[in-house]
Amino acid sequence: MNETRARHLFRPCTWVYVVLLSLTFITWLVGVNHFSGRFFAFLVFGFALLKGQLIGDYFMGLKQVAGPWRWVVFTWLLLVGILISSAFWQTV
Amino acid sequence: MSETKKPRWPPGDLVIWIFIMAELLVFGVFFATYAFTRAHHVAQFDTYQLTLNRNAALINTLALITSSYFVVRAVAAIRADNSQACFRWLLAALAMGLLFLVVKGAEYHHHFSMGVNLGTNTFYMFYLSLTFFHFLHVVLGMIILLAVALKAHRGGYSAAEHTGVETGASYWHMVDLVWMILFPLVYVMR
Amino acid sequence: MKYQSQQVAKLYFIAAIGLFVGQILFGLIIGAQYIWGDFLFPQLPFNQARAVHTNLLIVWLIFGFMGAAYYLVPEEAETDLVMPWLARLMFWIFLAAGAATILGYIFLPYADLAKLTHNELWPTMGREFLEQPTITKLGIVVVALAFLANIGLTILKGRKTVINLVLMMGLTGLAVFFLFSFFNPTNLVWDKYYWWWVVHLWVEGVWELILGSILAFILIKTTGVDREVIEKWLYVIIAMTLITGIVGTGHHYYWIGTPEFWQWWGSIFSAMEPIPFFMMTVFAFNMVNKRRRNHPNKAAVLWALGTAVMAFLGAGVWGFLHTLAPVNYYTHGTQITAAHGHMAFYGAYVMINLAMISYAMPLLRGREAANSNRSQVWEMWGFWLMTISIVFITLFLTAAGILQVYLQRFSDNPMPFMEAQSKIVLFYDLRELTGLVFLIGLVVYIASFFVGAKEAEAKTDGEEVVTA
Amino acid sequence: MAQAFTKAMARNIFYGGTAFFFLLFLALTFQTHSVVPQRDNHQAISDLVAKGKQVWEEHDCIGCHTLLGEGAYFAPELGNVYKRFGNSTDAIKAFIASRPENGVPGRRSMPQFHLSDEELTAVAEFLKYVSGIKTSRNWPPTPQG
Numbered sequence: 001m002n003e004t005r006a007r008h009l010f011r012p013c014t015w016v017y018v019v020l021l022s023l024t025f026i027t028w029l030v031g032v033n034h035f036s037g038r039f040f041a042f043l044v045f046g047f048a049l050l051k052g053q054l055i056g057d058y059f060m061g062l063k064q065v066a067g068p069w070r071w072v073v074f075t076w077l078l079l080v081g082i083l084i085s086s087a088f089w090q091t092v
Numbered sequence: 093m094s095e096t097k098k099p100r101w102p103p104g105d106l107v108i109w110i111f112i113m114a115e116l117l118v119f120g121v122f123f124a125t126y127a128f129t130r131a132h133h134v135a136q137f138d139t140y141q142l143t144l145n146r147n148a149a150l151i152n153t154l155a156l157i158t159s160s161y162f163v164v165r166a167v168a169a170i171r172a173d174n175s176q177a178c179f180r181w182l183l184a185a186l187a188m189g190l191l192f193l194v195v196k197g198a199e200y201h202h203h204f205s206m207g208v209n210l211g212t213n214t215f216y217m218f219y220l221s222l223t224f225f226h227f228l229h230v231v232l233g234m235i236i237l238l239a240v241a242l243k244a245h246r247g248g249y250s251a252a253e254h255t256g257v258e259t260g261a262s263y264w265h266m267v268d269l270v271w272m273i274l275f276p277l278v279y280v281m282r
Numbered sequence: 283m284k285y286q287s288q289q290v291a292k293l294y295f296i297a298a299i300g301l302f303v304g305q306i307l308f309g310l311i312i313g314a315q316y317i318w319g320d321f322l323f324p325q326l327p328f329n330q331a332r333a334v335h336t337n338l339l340i341v342w343l344i345f346g347f348m349g350a351a352y353y354l355v356p357e358e359a360e361t362d363l364v365m366p367w368l369a370r371l372m373f374w375i376f377l378a379a380g381a382a383t384i385l386g387y388i389f390l391p392y393a394d395l396a397k398l399t400h401n402e403l404w405p406t407m408g409r410e411f412l413e414q415p416t417i418t419k420l421g422i423v424v425v426a427l428a429f430l431a432n433i434g435l436t437i438l439k440g441r442k443t444v445i446n447l448v449l450m451m452g453l454t455g456l457a458v459f460f461l462f463s464f465f466n467p468t469n470l471v472w473d474k475y476y477w478w479w480v481v482h483l484w485v486e487g488v489w490e491l492i493l494g495s496i497l498a499f500i501l502i503k504t505t506g507v508d509r510e511v512i513e514k515w516l517y518v519i520i521a522m523t524l525i526t527g528i529v530g531t532g533h534h535y536y537w538i539g540t541p542e543f544w545q546w547w548g549s550i551f552s553a554m555e556p557i558p559f560f561m562m563t564v565f566a567f568n569m570v571n572k573r574r575r576n577h578p579n580k581a582a583v584l585w586a587l588g589t590a591v592m593a594f595l596g597a598g599v600w601g602f603l604h605t606l607a608p609v610n611y612y613t614h615g616t617q618i619t620a621a622h623g624h625m626a627f628y629g630a631y632v633m634i635n636l637a638m639i640s641y642a643m644p645l646l647r648g649r650e651a652a653n654s655n656r657s658q659v660w661e662m663w664g665f666w667l668m669t670i671s672i673v674f675i676t677l678f679l680t681a682a683g684i685l686q687v688y689l690q691r692f693s694d695n696p697m698p699f700m701e702a703q704s705k706i707v708l709f710y711d712l713r714e715l716t717g718l719v720f721l722i723g724l725v726v727y728i729a730s731f732f733v734g735a736k737e738a739e740a741k742t743d744g745e746e747v748v749t750a
Numbered sequence: 751m752a753q754a755f756t757k758a759m760a761r762n763i764f765y766g767g768t769a770f771f772f773l774l775f776l777a778l779t780f781q782t783h784s785v786v787p788q789r790d791n792h793q794a795i796s797d798l799v800a801k802g803k804q805v806w807e808e809h810d811c812i813g814c815h816t817l818l819g820e821g822a823y824f825a826p827e828l829g830n831v832y833k834r835f836g837n838s839t840d841a842i843k844a845f846i847a848s849r850p851e852n853g854v855p856g857r858r859s860m861p862q863f864h865l866s867d868e869e870l871t872a873v874a875e876f877l878k879y880v881s882g883i884k885t886s887r888n889w890p891p892t893p894q895g
């Protein structure tokens with residue numbers, strides 16, 4: 001079990017790392033340029049949720065898990081996503 | 093490949109996952125409260141958000157992501173039974189954590205020298221509370237990683253038994269995960 | 283009972299129940315004063331009778347905790363208590379000091395009690411729940427130190443179990459945080475701020491360690507579930523308790539001159555406080571479902587499960603009801619608080635004490651494992667009468683509170699306090715009637731110690747049963 | 751169960767979590783200490799106010815009244831009584847001094863404490879000081895307390 005997991009982990013995690021960095025840069029670009037409004041706010045927020053899911057799946061290793069624990073991070077992101085979105089929808 | 097049997101449990105000791113869920117819950121509530129409070133004070137939040145340093149936040153986000161990545165490599169190393177590599181990756185991760193603390197500390201120093209505190213206004217109340225609460229989690233996570241690193245250095249883990257590494261790693265990723273939301277929420281979205 | 287020195291617990295349990303009766307009688311008196319304002323006036327003004335009601339509660343709960351510790355610590359440590367004589371001596375000192383203080387509340391005007399005990403030398407009196415004269419407070423510290431030394435040394439000498447360690451931490455915390463009762467600055471904000479370090483960090487902090495460890499002990503004994511499993515859960519539950527409860531203190535810092543940020547911190551963390559209570563309920567029922575044996579003391583199991591449920595309702599649900607700052611803005615200092623206080627104290631601390639007494643008393647009185655069936659039936663009647671009464675007391679006080687909030691704080695023309703009170707007297711009537719039922723329940727409970735005392739012990743069908 | 755859910759880890763989280771959150775609590779307390787002086791009306795604290803607090807305590811006023819919402823719920827809130835009584839310490843003194851010895855038939859009544867004039871002044875000054883404490887959102891919600 002551990003060996004299979006290790007083989008899965010090594011390469012994908014580096015790839016994920018690069019994606020995380022890229023998304024962060026885009027978020028930063030939006031930030032330093034003070035881009036505002038629904039499109040940009042939800043763009044970076046969507047990136048944030050995606051990054052969270054990647055961290056959960058690949059860094060925390062939840063992708064390898066079967067059953068309810070597989071969805072811990074996803075559920076959290078979903079709830080937080082809904083709550084924050086509903087608060088921001090009308091006010092950005 | 094061997095799709096035979098995925099484990100039912102996440103890596104690390106299950107107790108840490110109960111703790112992680114509790115932490116995520118607290119942060120989640122904190123985030124939602126921030127968002128809904130902002131909706132009532134949009135002008136104030138948008139004004140004072142501009143006083144934050146997005147470059148510092150960028151460095152910190154990169155630091156945490158990199159740190160998390162190093163921790164992933166540390167876990168991979170111990171699964172390959174390489175204690176010393178595991179130790180080195182963890183040290184690298186700790187260095188990134190330290191970078192986070194220094195940058196964040198500089199940000200706090202800037203704000204405090206401007207006379208900002210929890211009572212200044214609602215935005216700063218949230219900014220300071222959220223980031224400081226997270227800051228303390230970085231400190232705690234680093235203490236855990238340090239303990240794990242030292243044990244790895246002593247050869248306390250092996251490919252067969254390294255629950256401790258996975259436990260510490262899971263916690264550290266949670267600290268990272270929370271920051272992924274915090275960064276755009278507090279620094280960017282407007 | 284395995285060790286002779288555990289016998290000392292019996293004294294403490296008897297005193298606890300005796301003081302419990304006093305507490306309830308004075309509860310009925312002040313309940314009556316809510317209806318007939320001049321009842322016993324001016325001989326026994328409300329404030330003095332209330333001090334008796336609340337102080338007796340605290341004292342008897344502490345007697346119960348001490349008794350529980352004297353019973354449980356030797357059994358867990360697998361060794362006799364190091365100084366049973368000290369436990370006996372401290373019992374009489376504590377009882378005498380407690381009784382003298384209570385009699386002072388009843389028979390002296392409070393100001394005279396303050397003068398008599400030279401409160402001016404070190405003023406600590408006259409703060410809610412800390413009404414005791416300074417000399418009594420010092421006495422409590424002495425008793426607590428002797429008590430901690432006694433059980434601490436016993437634990438050190440014997441087997442160190444998680445239950446003993448957690449209990450010891452809880453009791454030590456109880457003593458340590460009590461020291462803040464000696465800090466009484468003129469600045470009211472700080473007075474109140476640190477007053478909560480006694481009150482909140484007791485009941486939503488260290489007392490819950492005591493509660494958790496006693497509950498874990500009873501569950502190990504009555505279900506036969508593996509100690510390892512129970513201790514693990516104990517750690518998780520108390521971890522959650524303190525993680526949420528310590529910063530949760532902030533829910534007392536909303537309106538006392540402390541800064542606004544406490545409204546956020548307090549609301550967020552105290553909103554999590556029901557979680558450990560919920561976990562405790564799940565845990566208790568789980569353990570009982572997984573039991574390896576049917577313990578003949580069904581009453582003790584009932585009390586243990588009752589504790590878990592009622593603590594969740596009283597502390598968890600009723601606490602959550604008014605813990606968020608925007609709600610608390612209106613409910614702070616009304617009958618809502620009283621409603622929560624009654625169910626939380628009963629559900630968490632009264633019931634855990636009665637659970638422990640229920641488990642230990644038959645053994646202390648020479649039974650093999652349990653009382654006779656008839657005695658247990660009486661005890662369970664006591665359980666239901668008291669528990670259902672407290673539920674209704676809580677509901678009536680909640681109704682009174684909602685109405686009070688509306689009339690006095692929320693409506694367009696806020697009413698003066700006394701006028702609002704006169705509108706809600708119906709609920710005080712109902713509360714008092716329910717209080718009488720509670721008293722009947724208490725009498726039935728006490729009777730259970732005497733009925734069927736000569737009859738044979740209750741037996742279960744078989745010792746090793748239920749494997750699902 | 752293949753999964754390790756170990757007692758040792760549960761213990762570590764208990765100790766670590768407790769220490770962590772207690773330190774957090776201390777940090778917030780520290781912050782509170784730096785902010786409270788701007789709102790606690792400490793400049794109004796005099797010897798007379800200190801004396802008044804002692805009179806307040808030695809008659810167990812908190813056993814019936816609430817003060818900033820804390821205490822018993824048998825009698826009115828007094829954190830704002832100075833304002834409710836028209837910003838008058840004399841009105842407070844007069845009220846306390848005039849309580850009937852044997853109460854009011856059928857109704858709640860404050861006891862007659864036989865306070866000296868100095869004590870009356872002190873307790874009134876204490877209540878005046880309390881009314882100057884700046885509470886969040888100016889609690890209580892209405893002048894009625």
